[in-house]
Amino acid sequence: MRNVHVHRHPGRSLRPASLRAAALAAVAMTAVVLGGCSSSPGSSNATSSSAATVAAPGTANSGNITWWASPITSSGADPRTVLVTAFEKAYPDIKVKLISAPTDTDTNRATLTTQISGGAGPDVYMGDVIWPAQFAAHQLADPLSKYLPASYFGTFAPGLVAGATYKGQVYGAPFFEDQGFLYYRKDLLAKNNMKVPTTWEELMTDSRTIQSKGEAQYGYVFQGASYEGATCNFMEFLTDAGGAVLNKDSTSSAVNSAAALKALKFEQELVTSGVSPKAESTYQELQSMNEFSAGKSVFLRNWDYGYSTSQAAGSAVVGKVGVAPMPTFGGESTPGYSNIGGWNLYVNPHSQNVAADLTFIKWMTGNDAQKILATQFSEIPTNQAVRTSADVIKSNAVLAVVPQTKLVPRPAQTPFYPQVSTAIYTNVSAVLAGSKTPATALKDADSAINSALSGGGL
Amino acid sequence: MRKRTMGHRIGLAIASALTALFVVLPIYWMVSTSFKTDAGVSAPSPQWFPNPISGGSYTNAFVDNSFGRYILNSVVVAVAATIIVLALGTLAGYALGRLPMRGKFTTLMVLLMISVFPAIAVIAPLYLLMRELGWLNSYQALILPYAAFNLPFAIWILRNYFLGIPREMEEMGRIDGANPLRTLWSIILPMALPGLFTAGVFTFTACWTEFLMALSFNSSNDFRTIPVGIALFGSPHITPYGTLFAASTVAVIPIAVLVLVFRKSVVSGLTSGAVKG
Amino acid sequence: MSTDRAATPPSLTSRRTLPPETVRKKDVNRRRMARLGWYFSTPALLVVAAVTIFPVVFSLVMSFSNVQVLGSGFQLSGLTLGNFHTVFGSVKWRYALGFTVLYTVVTVTVEVVLGTMIALVLEHLRALRGWMMALLLIPWSLITVISAQLWNYIYDPTYGAADAIFSAVGLGHPVILGSNASAVIAMMVADIWKTTPFVAIIVLAGLVMLPGDVYEAAEVDGSNGWQTFWRITLPLLRPTIALAVLFRILQAFGLFDLPFVLTQGGPGYATTSLAVLGYQAMFTNLSFGPGAAVAVTTAALVVIGCILFLRVFRAQVNEGEES
Known part of the structure; x- marks a missing residue:
């Protein structure tokens, strides 16, 4: 009984008054902080850009800058x-402080967004190649083309600068590139007198033959989980089939097409036929790499790091792995498309030392740094001269294949790209998990993409 | 004390063993993996025991990274926040449980609502607040929010345990003429030690494992904490399980030590102590 | 509070039996104690208010405005219900709501039953209890992302321990995270492993603090252990258990790390929780308006849930409030 009255009187007279007071205080605080943040970053922004135009951009020889970059490799010497160190040797009066960023790309972006929109953050940051449109639209990156001449952007491999451009301005300097490759078991192909498949149909038949002899459990492992990687893989199948995700000016969806249906049906068939594992809908790079390194699969689709990882201690396929451009569908011109990944360098609009930032960026995308990245760390250089130089090509099996590949970017020319990608990968993964048919999945993706492009949807 | 039959004892033993197994197996898997070589971590058929045993993951975690500093930062932040929470939470929990205030229920409900609010939603505005205060890259940028977000739970839980203490104990103090703060300190608090311990342990672990605020507010290595340090391991497509598990095995030790240190004074001290007797 | 109390029979009768001057002294004392109560609680409330009021109000404001996150800060304009319209109209949100509710109900139920059982076992241990508690705290104090990675490693289709165990006992190679149902179950197992200790330790502290004489009375009655548990221990424990349930509901509704690491919300969006959805909206898509609306809606739903829960269980949570 006493409990009843305890509840009947929760400060009946106090509640409205105290709530009102609390609300007032909160609104006052909100106003103070909002007022504060809308004025101060604006002014600091103005000083930084005027400072940059006064100093000849990219030629500063002194200053302190911070560089935000996530880990590039997971063992051995840290490329960052x-x-x-090499940069500071070249420019002794510029001190670069490296801030290690979270490995997970989404967490990385979340932290950067919080810091930059909060009026702070690092001077230069390493960010994904799919960020430019979104970061440009939200003014989270300073346009580099405001400072650097067209001749600078001409030093990069074709297509890379276009991917970093939004509404005529270049926002990121391509730092190192990545792309899809077909890794294959040299020993198994040789044993069966097969050459490296150049079409998807061929890959499927070869896989089945080898699987039926019990020489490998799976034919092809790729990335089909509900995450960005599934979009990358789908882009390759889709472009091979002649389809696209968006129309030319990125204003509406083009994904509900016959070509897309062909691509998605093929992905589904890989799983239903047993050429790819039943668990494909859970496979990210890690899982597919593991299957291949354990010797369980004939073919693997993976990024540049796949080769060195397959040759690391503990792998069952050391010395048995070859790398080739991706296959395409029968009747299309070979090779198939490789999806572009990798990282750009961006400048924070709040940076107080843009001139030094640009010196740093120019050096990082120049000959010395790019050669270090390629020969010491097997990353694909973005600098066209380095990329095609003989000693880089012969330094690594993967880099030798790069000039033969055909690249396709993800449809990241819209600031709504994250939602576009989510629409693709959730639906692709649902098809691989067997919970949607390819036709329904494309219809769902189509409407989700259109609603994302109109600025709506979750 | 209750009498114990043979069957009772056997039942207990089996139940404890099952409980222990349920808890232990995954922990065993984490610790044993931390001692495997890279090849052992990704052996096609799992190595139930690390073969060969290797400390390589520990070297990776501690030599190649500034992990020692992260541990120190975590200790500073978690200890400070826990002390604040216990001190303020005890006073508030006692008041809201035992003293005849108006508006208790409202206060408690508001506290509850605050702890409901999703952490992801408060990060961005809190960042603005921290920047305005000039607190980015500092210990207080974490201590204050940790204290604030853990206080509601601590107050609720302490209040609950205070409510369980017989009223006569306070009356005794009052008759002796002791002031309420003294009664709380010397009579109520000793009896509420298990509750205090529970609130303390939960606050500490919550601070010890918090990630989003630590990552966003403190980007300098001098103020980064363990969970942030762990998020910097690996590379985009490689999850270094061995290194991750080595770091987290070490990160879990302080918590276990904490419990074992307080075990004598708090936990078993009350097994047959004043409250039960 | 004192006025309400005066209106209830117990205090009336007690008043009547006391001489008038004692009553007055008691009232003065009561007011003094009430003031003391506010002195005691103010520091804690101030700390909480200083940190939380601004972010909570800010999120509320964002959820009702058109928000643009720019490098120069947040730009809010207009008063709109558009964000909520977006949220409520989204198939994904409705699915995430259903998933989160189901997940909360199942995991909290299992964890509370299991946690209470563990607490009862621990209560009987003497020498080992400290060690067992230390052990129990390990899963709980593991960094959430790490425990998710641990389960990711266990569930790995190539070299995972779970796959090895399943195939060793003749269950073949089930696709653990690859079908909607099994991914949800696998996630629940990981959650139960990590969080049951939380419940067990809260309940254990409650058990340890129970007055010992009730057991003696029960023993005199000749009740067996089972009867004692149902008739005496459980009713006395109810406030503590209710508290554990309350906070577990709050935590479970905020489910984030497990899906974020284990499945990234997949396959499809089968394991996308409300928190994951809100996070994606805010930090991946940078649409803070709808993201804040997801957060605010979630908070509102949990508050309503908690109030309903307290309604049903209020006697339990507030037991012993006034004696």
Whole structure:
């Protein structure tokens, strides 16, 4: 009984008054902080850009800058510190402080967004190649073409600068590139007198033959989980089939097409036929790499790091792995498309030392740094001269294949790209998990993409 | 004390063993993986025991990274926040449980609503607040929010345990003429030690494992904490399980030590102590 | 509070039996104690208010405005219900709501039953209890992302321990995270492993603090252990258990790390929780308006849930409030 009255009187007279007071206080605080943040970053922004135009851009020889970059490799010497050391040797009066960023790309973006929109953050940051449109639209990156001449952007491999451009301005300097490759078991193909498949149909038949002899459990492992990687893989199948996700000016969806249906049906068939594992809908790079390194699969689609990882201690396929451009569908011109990944360097609009930032970026995308990245760390250089130089090509099996590949970017020319990609990968993964048919999945993706492009949807 | 039959004892033993197994197996898997070589971590058929045993993951975690500093930062932040939470939470929990205030229920409900609010939603505005205060890259940027977000739970839980203490104990103090703060300190608090311990442990672990605020507010290595340090391991497509598990095995030790240190004074001290007797 | 109390029979009768001057002294004392109560609680409330009021109000404001996150800060304009319209109209949100509710109900139920059982076992241990508690705290104090990675490693289709165990006992190679149902179950197992200790330790502290004489009375009655548990221990424990349930509901509704690491919300969006959805909206898509609306809606739903829960269980949570 006493409990009843305890509840009947929760400060009946107090509640409205105290709530009102609390609300007032909160609104006052909100106003103060909002007022504060809308004025101060604006002014600091103005000073930084005027400072940059006064100093000849990209030629500063002194200053302190911070560089935000996530880990590039997971063992051995850290390329980030190797590069910073080499840069400071070239420019002794510029001090670069490396801030290690979270490995997970989404967490990385979340932290950067919070810091930059909060009026702070690092001077230069390493960001994904799919960020430019979104970061440009939200003014989270300073346009580099405002400072650097067209001749600078001409030093990069074709297509890379276009991917970093939004509404005529270049926002990121391509730092190192990545792309899809077909890794294959040299020993198994040789044993069966097969040559490296150049079409998807061929890959499927070869896989089945080898699987039926019990020489490998799976034919092809790729990335089909509900995450960005599934979009990358789908882009390759889709472009091979002649389809596209968006129309030319990125204003509406083009994904509900016959070509897309062909691509998605093929992905589904890989799983239903047993050529790819039943668990494909859970496979990210890690899982597919593991299957291949364990010797369980004939073919693997993976990025540039796949080769060195397959040759690391503990792998069952050391010395048995070859790398080739991606296959395409029968009747299309070979090779198939490889999706572009990799990282750009961006400048924070709040940076107080843009001139030094640009010196740093120019050096990082120049000959010395790019050669270090390629020969010491097997990353694909973005600098066209380095990329095609003989000693880089012969330094690594993967880099030798790069000039033969055909690239396709993800449809990241819209600031709504994250939602576009989510629409693709959730639906692709649902098809691979067997919970949607390819036709329904494309219809769902189509409407989700259109609603994302109109600025709506979740 | 209750009498114990043979069957009772056997039942207990089996139940404890099952409980222990349920908890232990995944932990065993984490610790044993931390001692495997890279090849052992990704052996096609799992190595139930690391073969060969290797400390390589520990070297990776501690030599190649500034992990020692992260541990120190975590200790500073978690200890400070826990002390604040226990001190303020005890006073508030006692008041809201035992003293005849108006508006108790409203206060408690508001506290509850605050702890409901999703952490992801408060990060961006809190960042603005921290920047305005000039607190980015500092210990207080974490201590204050940790204290604030853990206080509601601590107050609720302490209040609950205070409510369980017989009223006569306070009356005794009052008759002796002790002031309420003294009664709380010397009579109520000793009896509420298990509750205090529970609130303390939960606050500490919550601070110890918090990630989003630590990552966003403190980007300098001098103020980064363990969970942030762990998020910097690996590379985009490689999850270094061995290194991750080595770091987290070490990160879990302080918590276990904490419990074992307080075990004598708090936990078993009350097994047959004043409250039960 | 004192006025309400005066209106209830117990205090009336007690008043009547006391001489008038004692009553007055008691009232003065009561007011003094009430003031003391506010002195005691103000520091804690101030700390909480200083940190939380601004972010909570800010999120509320964002959820009702058109928000643009720019490098120069947040730009809010207009008063709109558009964000909520977007949220409520989204198939994904409705699915995430259903998933989160189902997940909360199942995991909290299992964890509370299991946690209470563990607490009862621990209560009987003497020498080992400290060690067992230390052990129990390990899963709980593991960094959430790490425990998710641990389960990711266990569930790995190539070299995972779970796959090895399943195939060793003749269950073949089930696709653990690859079908909607099994991914949800696998996630629940990981959650139960990590969070049951939380419940067990709260309940254990409650058990340890129960007055010992009730057991003696029960023993005199000749009740067996089972009867004692149902008739005496459980009713006395109800406030503590209710508290554990309350906070577990709050935590479970905020489910984030497990899906974020284990499945990234997949396959499809089968394991996308409300928190994951809100996070994606805010930090991946940078649409803070709808993201804030997801957060605010979630908070509102949990508050309503908690109030309903407290309604049903209020006697339990507030037991012993006034004696």
